[in-house]
Amino acid sequence: MSSFDLTILGCSSATPTSFRNPTAQILNISERFFLIDCGEGTQMAMRRFKVKFSKINHIFISHLHGDHFFGLVGLLSSFHLLGRTNSLEVFGPKGLKEIVEIQFKYSDTRLRYQLNFIELDTTVSQTIFEDNKVEVKTIPLSHRIPCNGYLFMEKPLPKGLKKSKVQFYNIPIANLPGIKRGDDFITEEGKVISNADLTVDPPPPRSYAFCSDTIYLESIVPLIKGVDLLYHEATFMQDMQDRAKETYHSTTIDAANIALRAEAKKLVIGHYSARYRDLDPMLAEAKTVFPETELALDGKAFSVAQQEWRS
């Protein structure tokens, strides 16, 4: 069973509070550890929640408001001081590279590892990362400054072969890759054995969408359709919808409506305004629209279980 686990390192908006860190999350897909946003104190939260520094090879920053990236330069600096040699990719909007580099210039820091910035166009959805197991796309959002979310998707697995059938029909090895991709098999006698008879379906690929920060934006729905786990900011409760609009943020009900329209399997809300000490009313309000809602809380983990192989 390969992992697909999200851990919340911080879920506060704007300022850190005594009880919540600013935004940062760790997503573990098959032992790839993606750091998503990096508010001040993220490296301390990583220590607190036992995230191994050396496992992080990719960092995704949504936008350049401080509560989403003020912890980045400290983390990059600690990687250096702790002797990191593996290269690191940092994805984010234009400006991030300049901000980090000027700080390394004045501190006379020459990194011992390769640091690559990939500055993104936040206005279009693009594939920005891909390996044999995972693909990452951007989700254009609408905030006061350029901002995008990220969609993390497992790559589809090939179909599995029913070994007994392969033996029974004595299928040549050369045909197997095609059958895994969905081909039928035609025996020497010309009989068609349907692919469904020969294979089992893999578990469907799992996906996670991170949407922070944004005004209510229906254009993201097709991009995240059917997502297993959706994080959507909910800075305010619905009675503050005017304030939400003014500041280009969402309410609990906005987040729940996006989850509903996107047919998400589960919604996690976060990025709470510091005015909300007790979060239960926010959760209750979101659930009136989308019952499968949970609260982001510092240190809380959400796993998406892998489904069974199906014949």
Place this chain on the structure above:
Amino acid sequence: MSSFDLTILGCSSATPTSFRNPTAQILNISERFFLIDCGEGTQMAMRRFKVKFSKINHIFISHLHGDHFFGLVGLLSSFHLLGRTNSLEVFGPKGLKEIVEIQFKYSDTRLRYQLNFIELDTTVSQTIFEDNKVEVKTIPLSHRIPCNGYLFMEKPLPKGLKKSKVQFYNIPIANLPGIKRGDDFITEEGKVISNADLTVDPPPPRSYAFCSDTIYLESIVPLIKGVDLLYHEATFMQDMQDRAKETYHSTTIDAANIALRAEAKKLVIGHYSARYRDLDPMLAEAKTVFPETELALDGKAFSVAQQEWRS
């Protein structure tokens, strides 16, 4: 009794650890709250140790290594978000303004309060702040990048008048300011009443020197001579003196020797390398040279008591 209290907000070097924050301190002199250095997470430490954000009007940064200033932009940003209107002075080396302003540029932050940067020449000792109660001077240090410490001194109080003697000699009000400054009084009959007969001496002014980070540097001794409270970095124990020299840091024994030569009343050591989990051996080592040594620890406070008025 006016206050003269130092609170340690962080005492780690290089990287924050699970048990120590990077360098930051609050010095309260007569209800002026000076923030000295501002490593990542300082604003969280301020909340934890109940430091009121609104009380801070002056911030002093020693140098541009991240463990001394990565928390600054977050704190300045939180001041803004919390509605600060009072102006704020930030003292530090060249570069600080550029680093902060570029981050506010990309986040499109227009501060609602006046933020003044005073960029310092780290190579000479200068008075950089003065009001009716306090004077602050820089202490040039020798580190890998430009760096200075800070000396905080109470202004001397005027002498106090012995009211009974003022009445007895029927001294005119016009003469009193001069007597407070040390003048004798001459009666109409030409008799000289010595100043010592008419006045009481004020408590001597108290002082605090913050010396971080630096290689062992005897040239600071005359600048901090007789200081009540000396904070001096002690990154390493004496068996690592070569490493200390290489990195332009001090050992426990270096710090203690500076305290001894400066005839400091008390030494506080800090800025410990993360390799030292148990700090008792560091304290014991420093005490072999300077018995009046204490350890900086997150949240620990050091007060300098005001002495009595003396006739």
